[in-house]
Amino acid sequence: MFAMELFTKLFGNLIAFVYHCFDRIVIHGYLSALSRPEQVVYFFRQVLGVPVVSKEILSQRTADYQNWVEAFARNHHTPIVWAEKGVRKEDHVLAWQRRMTKNNAYGVYFIFKSMEQGPTFRISMPKYPTRDPHYRILAHQRSRFTHYYFYIRDEVLGPMVMRVASFFPFQTSYYLNGHSFIEQELNRTQIGFRKNDNAFLAVDDVTALQAAADRLSPEIIRKRLDYWTLILGPKFSAKERKQLNLSRFYAISQIEYCRNFIFKRNFPIHKLFERSCELGLWRLTANKIAAIFGSRLHRRHRGKLATVIDQIEHGHHVFRAYFKSAFLKQYEKFSTFLRNELCSNNLSDFGLKKGLDHLDAVRQTFQAITDRFAGFQAQWLNVHVDFPLLQRIALPIAIGSVRYPGIKIHDTRVIRLCEVLLHGGTHVGGWTANQIHQAVLTTFHLSDKGYGLNQLRYDLRKLRGHGLIERDGSRYAYRLTTKGVQVALLFLFFHKRLCGPLANSRFHHEPDAKHRPHSQLEAAYHRADKAINQIVRLLAVA
Structure with missing residues (x-):
């Protein structure tokens, strides 16, 4: 948990818990038998003694179950309606859920009916005559039929939803929430x-x-x-x-x-999230994403690998880092807490089994991933810069008989x-010199004469000598080291966040002495401008 310790060390005085x-x-619940x-x-044929398994026989079991559900709803005075298109089910049943909570009651409080695709069986006659006149061909298929959504308030798991398919093999799905x-x-x-949502x-x-x-354990959930x-x-x-030893197998x-991260005050949350998104898009390269997810990146990688910022409903933004069928996301909510969340649709991406019995292994693996993600964010947001680093890399160094010149800011x-x-996230195996050269020329609109390939090789040699870049194995492809990423960010922030605004403020915007600054940064600009003018006046007098 070293990564979390770093995050807590940086922001511990701002975090409540x-x-x-x-x-x-x-x-998903499957009838194994x-x-x-x-x-x-x-x-x-053997248990019920029905000689011919026909479509009518399967349909009769479906009709029996559907009649039972209707009778259950009538006997318990539970609303049962067809789900309307475009209506969010959770929002529709919210009033009934609150009523159950207020009365401290448990049980089913609403039932939705919905026509959806689901697994079932197809029955067909054999193409050629067989010795058994009752022989029929059964095969898997997906078709559209009625599904029931039971909205339940459970005394252990809290609010949950159980979806039951009304046709053989009666597959069930359960929607739970750990917060409940x-x-x-x-x-x-x-x-x-105090809980909100x-x-x-x-x-x-x-x-x-x-x-x-x-x-929360597999035993509690299964029961x-x-x-x-x-x-x-x-x-x-x-x-x-x-006779069937009937039971259900539960799979995640x-x-x-x-x-x-629950903060004491509202102000730092948005600033931290904003800076984390900005730095995440820069620093979460392909290798970093693989390291966070505990995987080794290789050329046979299959699946998504990207970082994006999405806008969801109500204007909230979400930072996402995708890895195969899973993704990490971070978002702020209620101006009160910051959440890092890992979502997986296929546990095999992590070498995990989907059976409910393996829930503890999932917990340990996902804890480690979210911990590493928090650690990377702490490194991005660490403003305690090692300024002597700039002095060290500005000096020439000698490695053996080879002398490398210094790097000036x-x-x-x-x-x-x-x-x-820094923007090399799409290059899984690092950049070749030609790729870097073309990227520099394209990005900054330079010509070959303005920045030649030999000049680039000289710069790469200098960066490698100072340990800022490394080769990808034996290939002539380069990527930033951890130290290189820190130096690159420091260089860019110095020029784009400090020198740029100061120069613009000095030469393009003369501060008004009567104007009241709206922020500490603007007030600092005013003080710096005033001090510089004082120096100029003293020099003029001298």
């Missing part, structure tokens, strides 16, 4: 907290909060899913269950793990080179 937990979890065509045939489980745990132990903004005992998050599947799922008799389809060619190398 930090916690990490599972957020959204989507689990009825998932293959031959198992379905065995069930009807934590809320139930804190209520049970009578620990005070899916985030805890205040809590009486931070240690108890984290302990509750860590208690509650088995219970609700028995109550609300398709109906099988005791005889059918016994989608999972999110978040690390939340005002060297225009080096500044251009640093800017191009």
